[in-house]
Amino acid sequence: MEHIVIIGNGISGVTAARHIRKNSNYRITIISGETNYFFSRTALMYVFMGHMKFEHTQPYENWFWSKNNIDLKLGWVTQIHTNTKSLSFADGSVINYDKLILATGSKPNKFGWPGQDLNGVLGMYHKQDLESLEELAPNNNICKRAVIVGGGLIGIELAEMLLSRHIPVTFLVRESSFWNGVIPEQESNMINEHILEHHIDLRLSSNLKEIISDENGNVKSIIIAETGEEIPCNVVGLTAGVSPNIEFVKHSNIETDNGILVNEFLETNCKDVYAIGDCAQQRKAIGQRRTIEAVWYTGRMMGETVAQTICGNRRAYKPGHWFNSAKFLDIEYQTYGWVFSEHNKKDDEVHFQWRHPSEKICITIAYHKKNRKFLGINTFGIRLRHEIFDRWLTDEVNVEFVLEHLIDANFDPEFYKHYEQDIVEKFNTDNNTNIKTKKKSWKRIFSLNA
Amino acid sequence: MDKNSSLAISNPHQIPMNISQKLGLILGLIGVLILTLATFNIHAEPKSWFAIGSILLIITGATVYARSTYLRHPAGIKNNHVYFKTLSNRGVLGWAIGIVLTLFYVLLYWFPSYLGLGVDGASNTGLIVVFDRLSHFFKGQPANQWFVYGTLYTLAILSLGIKFMYKYRHNRYQLIRTIVVILSQLFLAYLIPEILEGLNTERPYFAKDIKNMWPLNYYFFEPWHLDSMRNGGTLGMFYLVAGIFMFLVFTPIITYFAGKRWYCSWVCGCGGLAETAGDPFRHLSSKKLSAWKLERWLIHAVLLFIIIVTSAVLYGYFTGNGEIFGLSIYNNFSKPYGFLIGAMFSGVIGVGFYPVLGSRVWCRFGCPLAGYMGLIQRFKSKFRITTNGGQCISCGNCSTYCEQGIDVRAYAQKGENIVRASCVGCGICSAVCPRGVLKLENGPEKGRINSKEILLGNDVDLMELLNK
Ligand SMILES: Cc1cc2nc3c(=O)[nH]c(=O)nc-3n(C[C@H](O)[C@H](O)[C@H](O)COP(=O)(O)OP(=O)(O)OC[C@H]3O[C@@H](n4cnc5c(N)ncnc54)[C@H](O)[C@@H]3O)c2cc1C
Numbered sequence: 012m013e014h015i016v017i018i019g020n021g022i023s024g025v026t027a028a029r030h031i032r033k034n035s036n037y038r039i040t041i042i043s044g045e046t047n048y049f050f051s052r053t054a055l056m057y058v059f060m061g062h063m064k065f066e067h068t069q070p071y072e073n074w075f076w077s078k079n080n081i082d083l084k085l086g087w088v089t090q091i092h093t094n095t096k097s098l099s100f101a102d103g104s105v106i107n108y109d110k111l112i113l114a115t116g117s118k119p120n121k122f123g124w125p126g127q128d129l130n131g132v133l134g135m136y137h138k139q140d141l142e143s144l145e146e147l148a149p150n151n152n153i154c155k156r157a158v159i160v161g162g163g164l165i166g167i168e169l170a171e172m173l174l175s176r177h178i179p180v181t182f183l184v185r186e187s188s189f190w191n192g193v194i195p196e197q198e199s200n201m202i203n204e205h206i207l208e209h210h211i212d213l214r215l216s217s218n219l220k221e222i223i224s225d226e227n228g229n230v231k232s233i234i235i236a237e238t239g240e241e242i243p244c245n246v247v248g249l250t251a252g253v254s255p256n257i258e259f260v261k262h263s264n265i266e267t268d269n270g271i272l273v274n275e276f277l278e279t280n281c282k283d284v285y286a287i288g289d290c291a292q293q294r295k296a297i298g299q300r301r302t303i304e305a306v307w308y309t310g311r312m313m314g315e316t317v318a319q320t321i322c323g324n325r326r327a328y329k330p331g332h333w334f335n336s337a338k339f340l341d342i343e344y345q346t347y348g349w350v351f352s353e354h355n356k357k358d359d360e361v362h363f364q365w366r367h368p369s370e371k372i373c374i375t376i377a378y379h380k381k382n383r384k385f386l387g388i389n390t391f392g393i394r395l396r397h398e399i400f401d402r403w404l405t406d407e408v409n410v411e412f413v414l415e416h417l418i419d420a421n422f423d424p425e426f427y428k429h430y431e432q433d434i435v436e437k438f439n440t441d442n443n444t445n446i447k448t449k450k451k452s453w454k455r456i457f458s459l460n461a
Numbered sequence: 462m463d464k465n466s467s468l469a470i471s472n473p474h475q476i477p478m479n480i481s482q483k484l485g486l487i488l489g490l491i492g493v494l495i496l497t498l499a500t501f502n503i504h505a506e507p508k509s510w511f512a513i514g515s516i517l518l519i520i521t522g523a524t525v526y527a528r529s530t531y532l533r534h535p536a537g538i539k540n541n542h543v544y545f546k547t548l549s550n551r552g553v554l555g556w557a558i559g560i561v562l563t564l565f566y567v568l569l570y571w572f573p574s575y576l577g578l579g580v581d582g583a584s585n586t587g588l589i590v591v592f593d594r595l596s597h598f599f600k601g602q603p604a605n606q607w608f609v610y611g612t613l614y615t616l617a618i619l620s621l622g623i624k625f626m627y628k629y630r631h632n633r634y635q636l637i638r639t640i641v642v643i644l645s646q647l648f649l650a651y652l653i654p655e656i657l658e659g660l661n662t663e664r665p666y667f668a669k670d671i672k673n674m675w676p677l678n679y680y681f682f683e684p685w686h687l688d689s690m691r692n693g694g695t696l697g698m699f700y701l702v703a704g705i706f707m708f709l710v711f712t713p714i715i716t717y718f719a720g721k722r723w724y725c726s727w728v729c730g731c732g733g734l735a736e737t738a739g740d741p742f743r744h745l746s747s748k749k750l751s752a753w754k755l756e757r758w759l760i761h762a763v764l765l766f767i768i769i770v771t772s773a774v775l776y777g778y779f780t781g782n783g784e785i786f787g788l789s790i791y792n793n794f795s796k797p798y799g800f801l802i803g804a805m806f807s808g809v810i811g812v813g814f815y816p817v818l819g820s821r822v823w824c825r826f827g828c829p830l831a832g833y834m835g836l837i838q839r840f841k842s843k844f845r846i847t848t849n850g851g852q853c854i855s856c857g858n859c860s861t862y863c864e865q866g867i868d869v870r871a872y873a874q875k876g877e878n879i880v881r882a883s884c885v886g887c888g889i890c891s892a893v894c895p896r897g898v899l900k901l902e903n904g905p906e907k908g909r910i911n912s913k914e915i916l917l918g919n920d921v922d923l924m925e926l927l928n929k
């Protein structure tokens with residue numbers, strides 16, 4: 012029987028394994044050095060904040076794996092021998108594979124800052140990082156202040172985690188406004204306000220110069236490059252992005268760049284070796300997507316796709332319309348299609364924006380300047396239906412259509428206030444149009460299921 | 462590391478309370494203390510003033526505490542430290558409260574004289590005597606253990622309901638639901654029945670909480686109760702007709718349109734207590750598949766049990782027989798049900814074990830009315846929790862905070878809607894989801910139940926191919 016070996020028990024590796032099991036009776040082994048069982052990396056913060064126990068982050072009960080005849084192996088792979096189709100482990104053991112799927116995920120970036128390896132400096136990616144943080148920053152007696160370097164999604168999560176232990180946080184953000192390389196200024200400004208509302212010491216346009224050690228090799232303070240200011244602290248969180256976790260792959264015959272290079276079928280240059288999830292890098296970008304996509308959903312979709320290929324139904328990875336979501340402290344964010352920030356958008360992408368006068372709620376709708384085609388939407392504080400937007404993007408509807416039918420896409424809990432009227436009014440004023448909002452229609456909403 | 466502990470061994474960070482939190486807590490505790498001392502026959506005069514005073518202290522204390530706890534932070538989900546606290550993580554305080562509650566229920570059901578009920582014409586003492594004046598006010602007779610219980614129960618829902626509303630102040634579903642659940646306890650279950658009781662003192666007792674229908678109210682069809690209603694004049698006949706109409710017509714229709722939530726988390730007293738006083742314990746329900754198996758078996762067994770008991774009782778009532786198939790209807794049917802299910806299960810285990818097993822043990826494993834509505838909800842209803850395409854990140858907040866122990870994530874991460882008999886529609890899974898994945902809604906039946914192979918977001922051909 013063919014032996015499928017998967018390195019990495021994250022969302023991509025596990026999704027691949029589950030779908031291979033559904034479609035075949037191949038022998039499957041999942042390897043990870045991090046944990047015995049699959050857990051949701053995105054939920055690490057909730058364990059630290061006391062919302063959940065670690066076991067709650069595991070989507071499947073422990074009996075699931077043996078019941079589905081999926082072998083789990085705990086250990087670090089150190090070498091891949093593609094010529095003998097075998098793997099060596101740190102403990103000296105060896106296993107053979109017939110097909111190999113690399114799903115090794117990411118690791119936090121470190122940009123060679125002086126002091127980046129001191130005791131008290133950490134990233135927030137692996138379970139081990141959580142354990143370190145529990146030791147370094149259990150409360151505000153042991154950690155008097157923490158500095159977070161890098162204003163992205165993981166940075167703000169780390170800030171929220173530390174706040175839950177009442178630890179003062181200084182947040183160094185390279186950009187002139189939070190995440191404004193990705194989201195438009197309106198949204199970025201709103202998040203800035205919200206960060207301050209949570210009493211985080213937000214430092215925009217600030218880079219880390221160096222981390223200073225005390226006499227015992229522990230973090231004592233950091234210095235900001237722009238101002239030279241020294242900020243005393245006990246913990247430094249490095250959250251300036253992630254990059255593929257592929258050190259051990261580089262010594263093999265498998266071709267790599269920043270990530271493991273794959274074609275559209277997720278195949279590497281070596282026969283019977285595939286790469287999926289955060290660690291994979293497309294040789295050719297798909298649409299407007301980046302060649303490395305370090306998000307949960309794409310990992311899952313690549314897992315779904317590669318499983319088909321392995322089970323004899325060779326398929327290219329063809330993700331549908333882009334979507335994503337996040338939460339900035341108390342503000343939920345969803346996006347469908349493409350909305351670029353002012354820094355990155357092309358000239359023919361026009362934005363319509365609305366922000367609630369007092370609440371932290373706003374939206375941006377991107378559309379094409381000439382043909383008015385709807386390009387994408389960012390929504391903060393309003394939940395929207397994925398299926399509706401997916402259909403509208405496929406149908407290439409125009410912006411007026413989206414506004415008219417916006418209520419169909421609302422996904423907020425029942426009894427929530429609706430803002431479609433206000434939004435459309437603003438659009439009408441901005442654009443001198445006379446769009447009228449339609450009533451919600453179950454028929455329209457569910458015609459996609461027909 | 463112990464697999465049951467979080468990464469933190471014990472509470473790593475005690476949050477110091479601020480002045481107004483302390484004030485609120487002290488006020489509330491003084492109120493509780495007055496009642497506790499009364500139970501041990503330590504009274505201050507005038508008793509009735511102290512009764513009213515303790516009620517006001519508890520309500521004020523809870524409000525002051527909740528305001529200062531929740532209003533000082535921006536609105537949002539407030540679950541920090543839930544798994545560190547001794548109260549909410551089965552710590553010493555949790556167990557202690559569980560034991561006290563259990564003890565209280567045991568005394569209430571079987572030894573009310575220890576709570577101060579005057580037996581054989583003796584006047585009340587202890588906890589019960591302090592409510593005599595209030596009882597006189599409503600119905601011109603001294604209090605008994607059930608009047609005291611009803612008063613304290615309503616007080617718990619009201620005061621902790623206020624706390625819940627501060628906690629979820631950003632969520633209009635939770636606000637409206639909680640207002641309704643408080644009002645239906647206050648009026649339908651407490652004030653209106655007590656006032657009607659007072660207006661009809663010359664007539665025999667029958668249950669006057671109109672929403673507390675059979676089979677939750679298991680004695681509805683008992684001969685004594687049927688006779689009381691028949692001899693209860695227009696009001697009695699009204700309750701008899703309404704009681705039958707409620708479970709036979711009203712309940713299936715509303716459950717078809719809105720799911721069983723209209724009852725379980727909007728008007729029911731047991732549900733009301735679980736949603737308010739039980740809120741700090743909702744995450745303690747078991748999410749294991751084995752618990753689900755037990756649930757399906759147990760709740761339908763209880764439903765079957767009450768149907769058999771009631772059939773036997775009605776047979777006895779209409780034929781005048783005390784026996785059926787040679788078995789005593791009272792000793793072999795009514796009495797065991799009342800003891801095992803009515804008292805042990807719904808009271809002692811259902812509420813006493815809140816801090817250990819979670820707040821909905823009775824609703825999930827026992828309640829026959831929930832079982833009945835669950836069948837409707839599962840097979841013929843417009844209610845579902847819609848999953849938002851491919852947005853789930855499998856974080857597990859929804860499953861953790863589902864008081865009914867539903868593994869919501871198992872559905873959400875497959876893009877499947879949640880259509881489960883046991884869902885009481887509390888809406889907390891939707892509230893705690895950080896990615897906006899879950900929406901409780903009543904929509905067309907078509908497409909309500911959907912199972913998917915490949916999630917939204919992937920290659921359209923692949924999705925279509927495999928989801929056929
Ligand atoms: C704190 C945090 C929050 C996030 N939140 C979101 C979010 O909200 N939404 C979103 O879309 N994405 C989010 N992400 C990103 C998302 O978690 C990742 O994209 C996703 O987990 C990647 O999955 P993967 O399966 O590719 O890899 P991983 O989940 O990284 O799994 C790879 C596994 O392989 C193991 N491994 C690596 N090398 C070896 C080796 N040599 N031998 C043995 N085992 C090895 C690793 O230890 C790891 O366990 C978040 C990430 C973090 C860290």
Ligand code: SF4
Pocket residue numbers: 846859862863864865866867869879883884885886887888889890891901
């Ligand atoms: S599934 Fe959601 S709405 Fe239903 S009982 Fe559980 S938490 Fe409440």
Ligand code: SF4
Pocket residue numbers: 852853854855856857858859860869870873874893894895896897898899
């Ligand atoms: S809380 Fe939301 S994102 Fe998390 S597992 Fe549940 S549905 Fe998915």
